[in-house]
Amino acid sequence: MYAYDEIDRTLVNERVSEFRDQVKRRLSGELTEDEFKILRLQNGVYLQLHAYMFRVAIPYGTLATNQLRALAHVARKYDRGYGHFTTRQNIQFNWIKLAELPDALEDLAKVGIHAMQTSGNNMRNVTSDQWAGVAPGEIEDPRIWSELIRQHTTLHPEFSFLPRKFKIAITASDHDRAAIKIHDIGLRLIKNEKGETGFEVLVGGGLGRTPFIAKTIKHFVHGRDILSYIEAILRVYNQYGRRDNIYKARIKILVHELGIEKFSREVEDEWQHIRNSSLEIDDEVIEDIRSRFTYPAYEKLPHMPDELRQAAADPDFEAWRKNSVAPHKVQGYSIVTISLKPTGGPPGDATAEQMDALADLADKYSFGEIRVGHEQNLALPHVAKRDLPALWKALDKLGLATPNVNLITDIIACPGLDYCSLANARSIPIAQELTRRFANHELANLIGRLHINISGCINACGHHHVGHIGILGVEKNGEEVYQITIGGRADESAALGTLIGPGVKFDEVADVVEDIVEAYLALRERPEELFMDTVKRLGVEPFKERVYATR
Amino acid sequence: MTSPLEQKKIKIAGPSIVTANRTWDGIVVYRTTAKSWSADLSEAAIVRNSDEAKALLAESIADDVGAIGPYIAPVQVGADGKIEPGNLREQIRRTGVTIGQSAQA
Ligand code: HEM
Ligand code: SF4
Numbered sequence: 001m002y003a004y005d006e007i008d009r010t011l012v013n014e015r016v017s018e019f020r021d022q023v024k025r026r027l028s029g030e031l032t033e034d035e036f037k038i039l040r041l042q043n044g045v046y047l048q049l050h051a052y053m054f055r056v057a058i059p060y061g062t063l064a065t066n067q068l069r070a071l072a073h074v075a076r077k078y079d080r081g082y083g084h085f086t087t088r089q090n091i092q093f094n095w096i097k098l099a100e101l102p103d104a105l106e107d108l109a110k111v112g113i114h115a116m117q118t119s120g121n122n123m124r125n126v127t128s129d130q131w132a133g134v135a136p137g138e139i140e141d142p143r144i145w146s147e148l149i150r151q152h153t154t155l156h157p158e159f160s161f162l163p164r165k166f167k168i169a170i171t172a173s174d175h176d177r178a179a180i181k182i183h184d185i186g187l188r189l190i191k192n193e194k195g196e197t198g199f200e201v202l203v204g205g206g207l208g209r210t211p212f213i214a215k216t217i218k219h220f221v222h223g224r225d226i227l228s229y230i231e232a233i234l235r236v237y238n239q240y241g242r243r244d245n246i247y248k249a250r251i252k253i254l255v256h257e258l259g260i261e262k263f264s265r266e267v268e269d270e271w272q273h274i275r276n277s278s279l280e281i282d283d284e285v286i287e288d289i290r291s292r293f294t295y296p297a298y299e300k301l302p303h304m305p306d307e308l309r310q311a312a313a314d315p316d317f318e319a320w321r322k323n324s325v326a327p328h329k330v331q332g333y334s335i336v337t338i339s340l341k342p343t344g345g346p347p348g349d350a351t352a353e354q355m356d357a358l359a360d361l362a363d364k365y366s367f368g369e370i371r372v373g374h375e376q377n378l379a380l381p382h383v384a385k386r387d388l389p390a391l392w393k394a395l396d397k398l399g400l401a402t403p404n405v406n407l408i409t410d411i412i413a414c415p416g417l418d419y420c421s422l423a424n425a426r427s428i429p430i431a432q433e434l435t436r437r438f439a440n441h442e443l444a445n446l447i448g449r450l451h452i453n454i455s456g457c458i459n460a461c462g463h464h465h466v467g468h469i470g471i472l473g474v475e476k477n478g479e480e481v482y483q484i485t486i487g488g489r490a491d492e493s494a495a496l497g498t499l500i501g502p503g504v505k506f507d508e509v510a511d512v513v514e515d516i517v518e519a520y521l522a523l524r525e526r527p528e529e530l531f532m533d534t535v536k537r538l539g540v541e542p543f544k545e546r547v548y549a550t551r
Numbered sequence: 552m553t554s555p556l557e558q559k560k561i562k563i564a565g566p567s568i569v570t571a572n573r574t575w576d577g578i579v580v581y582r583t584t585a586k587s588w589s590a591d592l593s594e595a596a597i598v599r600n601s602d603e604a605k606a607l608l609a610e611s612i613a614d615d616v617g618a619i620g621p622y623i624a625p626v627q628v629g630a631d632g633k634i635e636p637g638n639l640r641e642q643i644r645r646t647g648v649t650i651g652q653s654a655q656a
Contacts, residue, residue, distance in 0.1 A: 027575055029616040047620055049644050051577035097576035346650050417640060418648040428650045478638055 001064055001369055002147060003292045004112045011155070012109045015116060019043050020102035027099060044115025045101060048421050054079075054096040055118040056108060060128035060146040060170075061089040061372040065359040068370050070111045072355035078104045083355070085340060085348040087374045087412060087463055088167070089127045090118055094419050116154065121162045123153040127169045129177045130373035133295065134381045136329045139189040140197060142172040145226065147289050148281070152227055159234060163241030164249035166234070167206075174492065179374055181205045181214045181494035182466060184251045185233060190220065198222045203233060203263070204255030205494075207460035212252040213494050215260045217267065223286065225271075228279035232271035236263065296367035296382050301332025304385070311389035319441055320392055320403040334385055336366075338378040338395065339402040339410060343439045346428045347413045348376030357398050365391050374463075375451075376412055377405065407444040408452060408517070409435040412463050416456025416473060417480070423456035425473025425480035426506070430454055433510045438517075447517055450531045453488070466490035468531055469516060470497040471509060480506045486516065486543055487535045500544040504551070512547050519546040563604045566628045568595040569611045570641070571618035579644045580618050582611045588618050592634050592645060597626070 019039070026036040044055040056071070063071075071091055075083045078100050079093040086092055096104065108114060117124055126146045133141040149168060153159045159166070171178040172189035180186025186202035198220045205214025221229045233251075240258070242248040255263050311317045326335045338358070341347050350358075358378065362370045365387045366380035373379060383391060395401040404410050411434060414420065416427030431454055438444050453467025457474075464470035470485035482504055485497030504512050517531075523542060524534045535543070569582040573590075580588040581595035589595070598604040604623050611621035625637025636642040643649060 027616070032615050033574075033619045047572055047577065049640070050579060050647065051572070095577075099575045344651075417643060418650055423640075426649065428648075432650060480639070 001294055002059075002062065002143065003294070005292075009109075009112065012112065012114045012116075015043070015114065016102060016105045016109050019105060023098060023102050038120075040098075041119045042116070043101075043105065044118035045096070045098070046119060046421075048094065048415075048419050049417075050419065051095045052098055052101070053419070054093040054101060054104065054115065055086075056091050056093075056113060056115050057118050057125040058089045058091060058113070058372050059125060059150055060132060060143045061130045061374075062132075062143065063370045063372065064111070065362050065368045065370065067111045067113055068355050068359040068362070070108055070113065072352040072359070073107060074104050075355065076352040077107075081353075082349050082351045084346070084415065085350065085372055085376050085378070087376060087414075087461060089125055089130075089372050089374065091372075092415075094415070119165075120160075121164050122166065123149075123156070123159040123162075124165055124167045126150050126153070127167070127178055127183075127374065129171050129173060130371040130379050131177060131326070131335055131381065132172065132371075133293070134328050134330075134333075134335055135173050135177075136327050137173060138329070139172040139191060141290075141293060142170040142178075142187075142189055144286065144290050144293060145187070145189065145199075145223070146170050147292075148227070148286065149230065151289075158231070158238070162234070162238060163243045164246070164251075166237075166251070168230070176490075176492040176494075177373065179463075179466070179490040179494070181492075182207055182211075182463070182490055183214065185230060186214045187226070192220050192222075196222060199226055201229060201233075204252040204260070206250055206252040207463060207465050208250070209247055209458045209460075210250075210253065210256075211460065211465045211496050212256060213496065214252075215255065217260060217264045224281045224283075225275055227281060228275040228277065229267075229271055231274060231279060232267045235270050235274075236266045240266075296369075298330045298333060298382070299384070301384055301386065303331055305332070307386040307389055311392075314389075316403075317389060317392055319445070320396075320401050321388065322445075323403055323405040323407060324401075325388060328382070330382075332385055334383050334388060336380045336383045336388070336391065337373070337405045338380065338400050339405050340377050340400075341404055341410050341431075341435060342399055342402050343409065343435045344432050345435070347411050347431050350378070354398050354400060357394075358400070361391060361394055374412075375410065377410070403441055404435075404444060406449045406451070407441075408438045408447050408450045409444060411435065411452045411454060412467070413454040414456055414459075414462035416454070416462075420456060420461075422459060423473070424475040425456050425482065427454045427456040427462055427471075427473060430471060430473075430482070430506070430509050434513060437510045437514060446527075447521070448527075448530050450517075451489075452513065463490060464488075465496045466494060467497060468535075469513060471513075474503060476503065482506070482509050484509075484512055484516075484547070486540045487532070489532060498540045500540050501548050508551070515547050515550075516543050519543050562601045563598070563623060564625070565637070566597050566599055566626050567604055567623050567637075568592075568597060568626050568634070569604075569607045569621050570595075570624050570644070571611060571621035573618050574616060582607055582618075582621065586610065586614075588614075592626075592636070595626070595634060597628060597634070598623075 488497030
């Protein structure tokens, strides 16, 4: 866990009282909506279909139990009893009243959480691997660097008025759980031949209307230079980025138009001016941040405790363990993923009761720590293996033990037309129907790893481009229509999916997905061949044929 | 969403209303004939041509403290005068989410 310092607390508290005053002036008419809009957006407050939406940042996806309880409290007291975890390590509340927002912010500030820079053309929440600090084989905890960047960029004037929003993601593992290749800047922690820590830097990834996979701009930037290097990228972007056209304003467009070689030369020039400056990071600074991350006092535990051996006889437990429990870097411990994708439920939603109960479980079984991943699931990062059976039982009682992590019903879906003012079509009901269609866990297991991602418009908040099966809602003659892509992925081999043909109607989407899955099951050479392998081997053609043969 | 300014160019195709969200709590409201806002669609002022629509929108925008983000939306008016939302988006705004979560406050 990270311990915030006095500067953070003061900053956050000042922000709350400032916003309280702004809301008061807005409600009295002293501020017009035009004047107020930018102020509310700076505090994560959007206007959506039914109400104001309030987006709260969860830096690098790490929450302490008192913070999760505070989120539960906000859900219960100021909203309708639930919150929605998003694909960017944020949580959104959908039914907030403007008049009560300052109180909600104040209650969150007490536990060090806030909504700064969760919207607007600035540096957004720096995201990271939800298994940071506990994943086996990790170079080092990527949150140390996420935190460094967070501190440097929060309310930094140069990063506050960018041409467009800006997103950085960091991973330190071979397997990328942070989706760094679809971010404006993706950072991969590595070690050079001398054993020094540094970064492979990628730039220009992003989804939305014009999706791009990020390109490597530099193979190694030393840790001490990372701030100056990021700043150099941002300066080039600030200088050349399109401010005249919102659709061309993201850095991905600039990188695409200049080409990565020219773009990197510009960055290199800029970097040479600023690298040996106050931006060079002292070891002390990093050590200070490192020392603020505390790790549990792990016990020496057996690899295979009796409790686990006994529970293995229960097929329900085993079904859950197989996909929810992952190896931990410390022997005798596990990382447990908590699916927020129950059958028939909206992906990513958690009720206030679930959040409170999860906080209790995290205190009991995970040293008071919870993680939030971009797949809209939660995780408990330090569970002793002997506690797994008891934890599973407790999660099951809460409706949080759906054994579907990484399976076909572990769907990412944006809020779509049920909540979002930009939407063209609904997303959540499609996800709900698919979780019902594939509710049979044996079938889901037979299918194996298969990610479905759904967005309700081209902004791609639901990451449809990088879904193994991607579903994009569009509008045609006043009706919801869904375009299906195949073959996308967001991991270390990130790729954009290929459109398989004309869009289909709301009622047909689940049938189409069933067709694709049946085609896959018939086409795969052996059970271990995953959906993505089959797509790689055969392309989208056989799936396309199957889907459109009868339509 | 189409901004009010862009909407000024829009020609309406049938009976329409002006809708927005109430400033202090964000709930969906409709501009009424009494030049105020109501959460009840049946009280909405109906406009039938673009001049009327523009005028209603202008008046709504002027009431900046009452409600935010006013825009013109289509409705259907039954033979009995009953007003229904004219598209799915407005239907969802009126009755809440379609995903089985409570729509009431
Ligand atoms: C409900 C209100 C929301 C609004 C108004 C909104 C707005 C937008 C817009 C305009 C874009 C396109 C930006 C661009 O690339 O030019 C976008 C992209 C994105 N948003 Fe949202 N969004 C909302 C909710 C969400 C939610 C719920 C999530 C997560 C589930 C999310 C995460 C993202 C992500 C990951 C992108 C991808 C863009 C990229 O990678 O370039 N947003 N959003
Ligand atoms: S993808 Fe579109 S519909 Fe979905 S949340 Fe983003 S902006 Fe809204």
